[in-house]
Amino acid sequence: MTTVLIVDDSRAMRDMLQHSLALAGFFVLQAEDGLNGLEVLGTTKPDVIITDINMPNMDGFGFIEAVRRDEVCRATPVLVLTTEVDKEKKNRARAVGATGWIVKPFDPVKLVDAIRRVAI
Amino acid sequence: MQDPMAAIRITFFQECDEQMTELTSGLTSMEAGTADHEVVNAVFRAVHSIKGGAGIFSLEQLVRFAHVFESSLDKVRSGELFVSPDILAVFFRAADTLEDIINAAKESKIIREDKVDEAIKSFDFIENNTKKINSDKEEVFINNKDNKIWKIKFTPYSSLYEKANESAFLLREINRLGDVDIDIDLSELPKFHDIDPESSYLSWTIILRSSCSKKDIFDIFEFVEDDCILEVNEENQKNFKPGTVITGDNGFKFEFFGVSEPEFNPDIEENNSAKDNINKNIQDEKSEEKHDNSSLLKNRLEQNDFVKQEETNKTEIIKPVGTVIRVDLDRVDRMINLVGELVINEAMLSQRVLEAGLNRDLGISEALEELEHLTREIQDSVMAIRAQPVRSVFQRMPRLVRELEAMTGKRVHLKTEGEGTEVDKTIIERLTDPITHMIRNAVDHGIEAPDERIAAGKPPEGTICLMAVHRSGRIVLEVTDDGAGINRAYVRQKAIDKGLISPDAQLTDEEVENLIFLPGFSTSEMISDISGRGVGMDVVRQSVQELGGRISILSSPGKGSKFTLSLPLTLAVLDGMVVSTHGHTLIIPLGAIIETLKPKSKDIFVLDKNLNMLSLRGGYVPIVDVAYTLGYSVHSIETSKGVALLVESESGARVVLLVDAIHGQRQVVIKSLESNYRAVPGISAATVMGDGRVALIVDVDFIVKNISCGINTVGVFEKTSGHSEKAA
DSSP states (O other): OOEEEEEOSOHHHHHHHHHHHHHTTOEEEEESSHHHHHHHHHHOOOSEEEEESSOSSSOHHHHHHHHHHOTTTTTSOEEEEESOOOHHHHHHHHHTTOOEEEESSOOHHHHHHHHHHHOO | OOOHHHHHHHHHHHHHHHHHHHHHHHHHHHHTTOOOHHHHHHHHHHHHHHHHHHHHTTOHHHHHHHHHHHHHHHHHHTTSSOOOHHHHHHHHHHHHHHHHHHHHHHTTOOOOHHHHHHHHHHHHTTTTTOOOOOOOOOOOOOOOSSOEEEEEEEEEOHHHHHTTOOHHHHHHHHHHHSEEEEEEEOTTOOOGGGOOTTSOOOEEEEEEEESOOHHHHHHHTGGGTTSEEEEEEEEEEOOOOTTOEEEOTTSOEEEOOSOOOOOOOOOTTSOHHHHHHHHHHHHHHHHHHTTTTHHHHHHHHHHHHHHHHHHTSOOOEEOOOOSOOOOOHHHHHHHHHHHHHHHHHHHHHHHHHHHHTOOGGGSHHHHHHHHHHHHHHHHHHHHHHHEEETHHHHTTHHHHHHHHHHHHOOOEEEEEEOTTOEEEHHHHTTTHHHHHHHHHHIIIIISOOHHHHHHTTSOSSEEEEEEEEEETTEEEEEEEEOSOOOOHHHHHHHHHHTTSSOTTOOOOHHHHHHGGGSTTOOOTTTOOTTTTTTOOHHHHHHHHHHTTOEEEEEEETTTEEEEEEEEESOSSEEEEEEEEETTEEEEEEGGGEEEEEOOOGGGEEEOSSSOEEEEETTEEEEEEEHHHHTTSOSSOOOTTTSEEEEEEOTTSOEEEEEESEEEEEEEEEOBOHHHHSOOBTTEEEEEEOTTSOEEEEEOHHHHHHHHSTTSOHHHHHHHSOOOHHHHO
């Protein structure tokens, strides 16, 4: 089963993703922020990571950079999940190594589409 | 099964509350000038998260407002905008509006649009040079109606792979758009030993036969558009009439529908004008696109099947362990109950051991002491779980003060102290009303208008200090203002006019001030829009006393007044006086007891067949025989033989309770009678004593109310000296 790691500080958002992804047949792991995400990555290797940008402790940019530096995880696709459509953020995410992005609010079909474009 | 979306929705609103708390405390520290970058970030994140969540539930009003708010905060965060007091004021008001919208959204309502527009307008002054927010919507490709042949040339750079993208997935996705022929170009591939495994050598040429738009193709490559060379060209056109069926080599098959409704999910990020634009585009699209999104539709249908089919798969959920856990209050309550049982059992055990007269050398008493110590500690720890800082209540007050300022034209600075003071959740929930009322009262009646203040030699801005502190097992809340204080002559006259005191009553200054708590004191003149709402200080006092608390006032004319509220830290245990009457053990809440006394027969006057009055320092207080009132005995005990407790009810009326004996004071665990048996008049709850017997907790209020019907409370209030503070 494809494993997806969700990194988001909002529980509602995590629950929402969890719900949509579980329905679509994904196995879902959760983390609350970048640091927590790295902790989870220390124990499991998901097929796809979906991360928020604005988070406490370690934001999405820092998290992606850390993932890309990691020998084991650097080839894991990372989708950035954000409400921000502004190009600058998207470009910055891309510059630090984001594989793709999902603009909130997303519908479950768009979400699965984005994942299929980078994994499975 | 519960609707998962409903549960997520609840979570969302819980989170909104948390984010609002974060937001207000952040703004407050920005106001105080103690905010660092992280605070500004947190404030931004709070609004941002609210917006994000609101998007899920299509709470458009919330999204729209949060978006504007967020944009301004983002400017602060990036240093583009310097936070002046004026700007902070806008932020504070925006936070208020945001809260209103959230509260309305909770009930699936929205607030009046003009209010939102007005609030949004106030941001204009921040963003004078706001650039028009252009629609971020990418160019909408207008499609032709029919199947097309697309030639796509795709040459990835190695950077595409560095970002963990994979060409194979992209090619597969193209395959889903229609009928494809893919040619791989291996010309750049070096000899095997020259291959750098992390370089990119391959490119592809794809011929796609599909009704998809150019945008659909670019969408697939959206993530990689900067990491590859992508050429998409339309080869030639064939016309298909609606109803034509196409079968591809891979078994792909579809029929052209005459008309199909395009699906549209409005991107909520846009502002209104942008939205209108998009809507227009959609209209265009609708007319243009009627025929050709059938394949998209088909894809969606396929995916829905995929989703459905996977739905049956059982999924496991692993949640990370955080530093904070959320626990259902019921579970905590259950635990508190169990610990209550434990405390009772421990007391019973101690008593049994004592009665058994066991040899001290056995070390049992030491062990018991240790057990008692542990039990208390467990009890304290469990209570601490439910304890919460009063911050959540305090934080609502700055908004109240701002509103009051706007209504009265007075200027008030609110200072808070001791927000971290913890108190049981059950108490916290009921603190808001009394505090709100005290602050309303302080602004409305305490603080003077700026010109009056200047005339009195005070700074034009009044100060109200809200303070919480733990004091001997209780929480004490103080609301202090530097206003005019209480006009004693006015209060006294008012009380006389209302018939609450006799004109010749000798009252100390303190007693006069405390007259404002008497039921019926609030007059129409006192009930203004602000502190009024038809609620007088007597109601405040009543709600405080329901919690086992006391309220008092201390005022100094011209200098201000101070309301002091003292409350127990919890409603799960109670300090009570253990008394016995007619062989029954009863608990009288300590909060209600003013003093204990031994009545002398010469002070007792028979008024009616069953009503005796006790002359107490020149006043008369009715005597209530507890055993008789509760029906333990048909005969009253001889009045002079018993022990008397002077108690005061929530309404301020006083009676003397007569019992056989007083056994001392102790903390008891409250057990509800209503939930275990049924409500019993005169009894508020029960507890289990150390000897295992049930003791009933007397409902002083009920007894006073039943006895003092028809008795003029004036006499009670007037002459018995001592007030609320005495028992506190």
